[in-house]
Every structure is written in C-alpha cells, then in structure tokens.
Amino acid sequence: MQELVLPAPAKLNRMLHITGRRPDGYHELQTLFQFLDHGDELRMRCREDGAVHLSPALDTVPDEANLIVRAARLLQAESGCPLGADILLTKRLPMGGGLGGGSSDAATTLLGLDRLWQLGLSLERLAAVGLTLGADVPVFLHGRAAWAEGIGERLTAVELDTPWFVVVHPGVSVATAAVFGATQLTRDTPPITMARALQGGAPGWRNDCEPTVRSLYPRVAAALDWLGARAPAMLTGTGACVFARVDTQAEAQRIVAELPGDYTAFTARGLNLSPLHAALNR
Numbered sequence: 001m002q003e004l005v006l007p008a009p010a011k012l013n014r015m016l017h018i019t020g021r022r023p024d025g026y027h028e029l030q031t032l033f034q035f036l037d038h039g040d041e042l043r044m045r046c047r048e049d050g051a052v053h054l055s056p057a058l059d060t061v062p063d064e065a066n067l068i069v070r071a072a073r074l075l076q077a078e079s080g081c082p083l084g085a086d087i088l089l090t091k092r093l094p095m096g097g098g099l100g101g102g103s104s105d106a107a108t109t110l111l112g113l114d115r116l117w118q119l120g121l122s123l124e125r126l127a128a129v130g131l132t133l134g135a136d137v138p139v140f141l142h143g144r145a146a147w148a149e150g151i152g153e154r155l156t157a158v159e160l161d162t163p164w165f166v167v168v169h170p171g172v173s174v175a176t177a178a179v180f181g182a183t184q185l186t187r188d189t190p191p192i193t194m195a196r197a198l199q200g201g202a203p204g205w206r207n208d209c210e211p212t213v214r215s216l217y218p219r220v221a222a223a224l225d226w227l228g229a230r231a232p233a234m235l236t237g238t239g240a241c242v243f244a245r246v247d248t249q250a251e252a253q254r255i256v257a258e259l260p261g262d263y264t265a266f267t268a269r270g271l272n273l274s275p276l277h278a279a280l281n282r
C-alpha cells in the first residue's frame with residue numbers, strides 16, 4: 001500500500017505590517033514569509049472505507065477540531081472522493097507559536113491527500129479550500145517564500161536571503177485572536193510596495209504586533225530582550241516565538257547553548273522553497 005511521508009515546515013514572518021482592518025474583523029497585512037528546514041512530519045496511508053484517522057491525537061485539540069482532520073474532510077467534500085486516510089503526526093512545532101504549525105499541517109494534508117487520492121486538483125482550488133482553515137494555509141500550499149497581502153492570501157514569490165536562525169520559544173502560548181483583538185494594536189501602517197519592502201532587507205524590518213505582544217505577554221518581551229542582546233531579534237506572526245538571524249550555524253548553536261532553563265529553542269536555515277514541495281517534486 002502506498003505511504004507518503006511529508007514534512008510540514010515552519011514559517012517565519014521576516015517582517016509584518018498591519019495596514020487596516022476589513023469589515024469582517026480580519027486584518028489587512030503586508031508580510032514576508034519564509035520557510036524553515038524544521039517542522040512537523042505527516043505519514044499518510046489511504047483507507048478504502050472513507051474514515052480519517054489521526055494519531056496520536058494532540059492533547060489540547062480534539063480530532064474534529066484538528067486542522068489535519070478538517071483539511072482531509074474538506075478535501076473529501078470538495079472532490080467527492082470516497083477514500084479516507086490514516087495519518088500519523090510527528091508534532092515538533094509549538095502550538096500558538098507564530099510558526100504556522102497548524103496551517104502547515106493542513107497544507108501538507110491537502111497536498112499529500114491530493115497526491116494519495118490521485119485527485120489532481122489545481123493549487124488555486126486547494127488554496128481556496130485551505131484559506132477557510134487559516135490565513136497562513138495558502139503560502140504553505142504555494143511553497144515559495146512570498147510577499148503577502150490581503151489577509152495573507154495574495155502572494156508574490158520572492159527570493160530572500162537564507163541565513164541561519166535561532167528560534168526561541170518563551171514557554172507561553174499566544175492566542176492570535178487576542179492580539180488582533182487588542183485595542184492598543186496599531187492598524188494604520190501605510191501600505192508600501194513589495195520593492196520598497198525588499199529594499200535594504202532585514203535591518204529595516206519590523207513586526208507591528210510586537211509592542212502589543214510585549215505588553216500582553218511579559219515572557220515574550222523577556223525572550224525578545226534576551227535574544228536581542230545577542231543578535232537582532234524579532235517576533236514571528238503574533239508570537240510567541242522570537243527569532244534572530246545569524247551568520248553561521250556555529251553562531252546559532254552558541255546562542256542556543258546559553259539558553260536559560262525556562263526557554264526552548266532550535267536552530268534552522270531559512271528556505272525559499274518549502275521542504276514540502278521539495279519532497280513532492282522528488
């Protein structure tokens with residue numbers, strides 16, 4: 001029986017501006033997405049009886065709410081496919097970490113099952129399904145580092161520098177909806193062009209969520225200060241993870257070796273092609 005083993009990589013928001021708020025409450029963003037060579041892994045097998053089984057279950061997320069199961073069911077509905085799947089999840093990305101783990105799992109499920117069930121759906125159709133699961137799903141489906149606008153669904157592929165990163169998890173989970181719902185969040189950064197965003201690169205980049213997340217989550221503020229004392233540090237998405245770009249893997253490992261006990265961290269390389277797409281193209 002055919003088995004597919006596919007990565008569900010993390011993403012970083014190398015910069016993030018909030019330029020407005022739509023009538024439905026969602027925020028208009030301008031952001032640069034890049035992938036990391038670190039993430040979850042999904043092992044998928046076809047089932048003839050149409051059932052979707054995920055194991056192990058996540059402690060905090062019932063299966064029917066898990067984005068993997070929801071993505072599989074949506075794909076069945078969209079395609080009329082009678083097949084099901086057994087999906088084994090190796091979860092490495094922290095939840096509520098700003099690394100897009102849930103969205104990435106959903107994108108890997110959609111592309112993996114499209115392959116396993118031999119559906120041949122277009123990327124546009126999969127992205128439309130994916131967007132209903134989360135604002136970050138489309139970029140994981142497209143698989144290219146991207147300049148994103150709208151709520152993250154209007155994507156233009158870009159080539160960014162691909163340095164090593166230290167990614168620190170401060171040991172708290174940030175609720176994306178709480179950050180976007182905060183009154184103090186600024187939502188009026190004037191839109192810029194993609195060319196302007198890319199001009200000059202990382203030294204000019206910032207995340208508009210950072211001041212709000214700093215004040216709502218003091219542990220994230222402390223992690224930004226700790227990492228920032230060693231290399232220029234930023235928040236990814238709405239946090240909780242913070243990251244810093246360094247010149248070499250050795251430098252990244254040196255910083256991780258100094259980590260205080262209440263933080264966890266990993267080192268990873270930035271990638272302009274998602275490891276998911278690299279695996280599917282093999």
Ligand SMILES: C[C@](O)(CO)[C@H](O)COP(=O)(O)OP(=O)(O)OC[C@H]1O[C@@H](n2ccc(N)nc2=O)[C@H](O)[C@@H]1O
Nearest residue numbers: 013025026027103134135136151152176177180237238
């Ligand atoms: C901040 C980013 O991480 C940047 O990559 C993403 O835009 C967040 O994407 P996500 O976690 O997939 O978010 P979703 O699950 O779609 O939305 C969670 C909640 O955050 C708020 N939300 C999210 C995205 C967005 N552009 N505007 C919002 O206001 C909404 O209240 C929504 O109910």
Ligand SMILES: Nc1ncnc2c1ncn2[C@@H]1O[C@H](COP(=O)(O)OP(=O)(O)OP(=O)(O)O)[C@@H](O)[C@H]1O
Nearest residue numbers: 066067095096097098099100101102103105136237
């Ligand atoms: N397979 C999944 N993996 C992780 N979280 C999931 C999954 N399915 C559902 N969720 C729910 O989605 C929430 C957000 O998870 P996720 O890991 O994507 O957060 P995040 O990294 O902050 O995402 P983003 O950067 O897109 O805001 C979790 O708190 C959890 O309740």
